[in-house]
Amino acid sequence: xxxxxxxxALDQSHPLIRRKLDNLARADxxxxxxAIEVDALPSKVTFQTTDACNLACGHCQIPKxxxxxxxxxSLLDQLAAxxxxxxxxxxxxxxxxxxxxxxxxxxCVLMAEFGVVLDLTTNGTRLDRDRLEWIxxxxxxxxxxxxxxxxxxxxxxxxxxxFDAVCANVRALVQxxxxxxxxxxxxxxxxxxxxxxxxxxxxxxxxxxxxxxDRVKAxxxxxxxEATREQSLMVDLRHYEEHVLxxxxxxxxxxxxxxxxxxxxxxxxxxxxxxRCFLPWHETWxxxxxxxxLCHSHGDQVAGHLHDFQGAWNGPLYHSVRRGLAEDRPVxxxxxxxxxxxxxxxxxxxxxxxxTFVDGSDAAASVRWSGRMRQFDLRGRRxxxxxxxxxxxxxxxx
Numbered sequence: 001x002x003x004x005x006x007x008x009a010l011d012q013s014h015p016l017i018r019r020k021l022d023n024l025a026r027a028d029x030x031x032x033x034x035a036i037e038v039d040a041l042p043s044k045v046t047f048q049t050t051d052a053c054n055l056a057c058g059h060c061q062i063p064k065x066x067x068x069x070x071x072x073x074s075l076l077d078q079l080a081a082x083x084x085x086x087x088x089x090x091x092x093x094x095x096x097x098x099x100x101x102x103x104x105x106x107x108c109v110l111m112a113e114f115g116v117v118l119d120l121t122t123n124g125t126r127l128d129r130d131r132l133e134w135i136x137x138x139x140x141x142x143x144x145x146x147x148x149x150x151x152x153x154x155x156x157x158x159x160x161x162x163f164d165a166v167c168a169n170v171r172a173l174v175q176x177x178x179x180x181x182x183x184x185x186x187x188x189x190x191x192x193x194x195x196x197x198x199x200x201x202x203x204x205x206x207x208x209x210x211x212x213x214d215r216v217k218a219x220x221x222x223x224x225x226e227a228t229r230e231q232s233l234m235v236d237l238r239h240y241e242e243h244v245l246x247x248x249x250x251x252x253x254x255x256x257x258x259x260x261x262x263x264x265x266x267x268x269x270x271x272x273x274x275x276r277c278f279l280p281w282h283e284t285w286x287x288x289x290x291x292x293x294l295c296h297s298h299g300d301q302v303a304g305h306l307h308d309f310q311g312a313w314n315g316p317l318y319h320s321v322r323r324g325l326a327e328d329r330p331v332x333x334x335x336x337x338x339x340x341x342x343x344x345x346x347x348x349x350x351x352x353x354x355x356t357f358v359d360g361s362d363a364a365a366s367v368r369w370s371g372r373m374r375q376f377d378l379r380g381r382r383x384x385x386x387x388x389x390x391x392x393x394x395x396x397x398x
Contacts, residue, residue: 009140009183014115023086031281034326041086049101055160069288084114091119099126108134127169139185146189149203174212188215194231215258234354267349272341300380
């Protein structure tokens with residue numbers, strides 16, 4: 001079972017509910033048995049609707065001038081025809097601002113029509129009254145990027161956003177979603193931990209309480225350029241782990257805010273439970289051009305295209321990855337990925353490989369942690385990012 005999918009959030013009276021639950025059960029059985037060929041369709045899709053964003057945050061992976069890609073509406077039609085009837089949950093873009101896509105309202109209408117719930121990450125600047133009504137019937141989990149608990153820090157890192165305006169939007173979001181009766185949507189503030197904002201994490205928990213937010217999430221920065229490298233906490237984690245983290249955990253318990261924070265380092269592989277990554281049996285990523293990717297860490301390895309989804313879903317790349325996981329011999333980017341392990345308890349020490357946070361190294365490591373998955377790998381998928389083969393050749397000096 002994919003813990004990122006919540007079938008209980010579905011409208012139990014929707015005419016497609018039985019179909020969706022049966023599909024999920026078949027995927028669970030296929031994963032448990034290590035099946036290479038899967039007779040179920042994905043229960044969750046990350047639909048990379050757009051790279052575009054109205055902000056210009058310096059720590060973003062994609063340089064502002066390259067945030068131009070957007071899906072055509074025809075891919076939305078293909079999604080509806082091929083996947084929405086069986087889908088439980090959809091995440092629209094994890095690279096851009098979802099409200100920047102001009103077809104986002106129609107996506108919401110189709111999701112409501114097909115009984116699909118929404119996992120949304122947004123910068124919060126465009127949460128006006130109309131857009132709240134678009135998402136309210138389908139929202140399950142709404143995460144608002146919030147890289148500071150004061151106006152000065154927030155506006156420094158969220159370039160182009162107003163702290164007061166986004167706070168007002170979050171307050172309105174919470175109030176609107178509290179009126180949803182078919183599910184209990186979660187609202188979270190989500191921080192990228194950096195040297196110059198880490199001390200505001202406890203204050204962010206207080207702010208979340210004031211705004212009525214359910215959860216605060218905070219994970220370490222993946223540095224993709226020289227300008228942000230100095231912001232990484234990986235050079236010295238002691239202040240975060242010895243002072244900020246325990247203070248924040250205590251405050252969250254006091255205020256009743258659920259916390260999902262970057263775990264302390266110092267753990268070893270033996271302190272984790274091995275598990276089989278569930279993504280290749282339950283989820284898929286559809287890039288802006290319709291390419292099917294196994295996950296956001298697979299770079300230019302493309303399984304196929306949305307117009308022949310079945311051919312991709314049960315094609316050579318998916319078969320290879322499922323076989324590797326089933327035989328406990330992960331291949332490619334799956335080898336060393338934290339999705340193959342789980343913590344014994346929340347916020348217990350885990351093993352880190354600092355190189356993967358600071359320089360994007362592709363070297364082998366036991367576990368990359370913080371959100372469990374590897375960093376976003378766009379090699380070969382965007383004009384400014386080299387291909388995987390070119391990167392390996394350059395790295396080997398050949």
